[in-house]
Amino acid sequence: MQMVDPHIHIDSRTREDLASMATAGIIAVVTLTYYPHLHLSISSQTLLDHFERAINFEAWRGRQELIDVYVGISLNPVSIPPDYDKVLAAMPKYIRKERVVAIGEIGLEPGSQTCPDLTRQREIVKAQLKISKEHGIPVVFHTPHLDKETWVEQYLDLIGQEKVAPSKVVIDHADASVTKKVFDFGCNVGITVQPWRGLGPQDAAKILKDCDLGSVLIDSDCNVTLPSDPLSVPKTALEMKRIGFSEDDIKQVVFENPARIFNLARFNHADLSD
Ligand SMILES: [Zn+2]
Numbered sequence: 001m002q003m004v005d006p007h008i009h010i011d012s013r014t015r016e017d018l019a020s021m022a023t024a025g026i027i028a029v030v031t032l033t034y035y036p037h038l039h040l041s042i043s044s045q046t047l048l049d050h051f052e053r054a055i056n057f058e059a060w061r062g063r064q065e066l067i068d069v070y071v072g073i074s075l076n077p078v079s080i081p082p083d084y085d086k087v088l089a090a091m092p093k094y095i096r097k098e099r100v101v102a103i104g105e106i107g108l109e110p111g112s113q114t115c116p117d118l119t120r121q122r123e124i125v126k127a128q129l130k131i132s133k134e135h136g137i138p139v140v141f142h143t144p145h146l147d148k149e150t151w152v153e154q155y156l157d158l159i160g161q162e163k164v165a166p167s168k169v170v171i172d173h174a175d176a177s178v179t180k181k182v183f184d185f186g187c188n189v190g191i192t193v194q195p196w197r198g199l200g201p202q203d204a205a206k207i208l209k210d211c212d213l214g215s216v217l218i219d220s221d222c223n224v225t226l227p228s229d230p231l232s233v234p235k236t237a238l239e240m241k242r243i244g245f246s247e248d249d250i251k252q253v254v255f256e257n258p259a260r261i262f263n264l265a266r267f268n269h270a271d272l273s274d
Helices: 015-023 044-064 084-095 118-135 148-161 179-185 200-210 230-240 247-262
Strands: 003-008 028-029 069-073 102-108 139-142 170-172 187-190 216-219
Touching: 003 187, 003 216, 003 230, 003 247, 015 028, 015 044, 015 118, 028 044, 028 102, 028 247, 044 069, 044 084, 069 084, 084 102, 084 118, 102 118, 118 139, 118 148, 148 170, 148 179, 179 187, 200 216, 200 230, 216 230, 216 247, 230 247
Parallel strands: 003 028, 028 069, 069 102, 102 139, 139 170, 170 187, 187 216
Antiparallel strands: none
């Protein structure tokens, strides 16, 4: 079955990982902004280089393994440079680039070392929501690992204040404690299947039993910092099958939803336009 992984960090994965993903049926990915570092100062230029690398080099690297690479650009709360205004100012230019399909990941992160001030983080989220609304581009939210209900409530408030269409928003790293709240608001739920979270393919398949299947995504968030699995999406598809989901239901979750939310069919990809 053809699948899309709508949240990865491709720059931290090997060609061998990409080959495995393609073998398992992944034909497209959305790679989001995340610039991990330790005691390293970053500037706006670091992030602009990161965007360029994703759009050009990483898209080329994906193509070598027959994976279409699409890009989310953002000020991720863990990588906020002191001159972040320059990144905000450059974002509209990047949004117009062909492969850029989202602003993400954005959000609040109490563990941020580059910007521990949550009031400042909130201002940066609002600025990015404004850009999303102005350009009609989807947004992907990172939800902190603990106390998800509190963070999601704050996100829904901010989305309401900035009047962004809920259908254009993915609240990612969701778990069973927040899915209902997110669906009721009209946003899409992202379930990140990642070993360090203690949320495996079987857990995800169980959560999906209580989900609106038209508004939910499965992703791997595979990165270089914490234990990840680039095959999380195909493994979850298999677990869905094991517990009785139909082929149509599985296809909706792992292919049709991401293709619709990120409007991937416009790229005239032979597989995505049917
Ligand atoms: Zn991520």
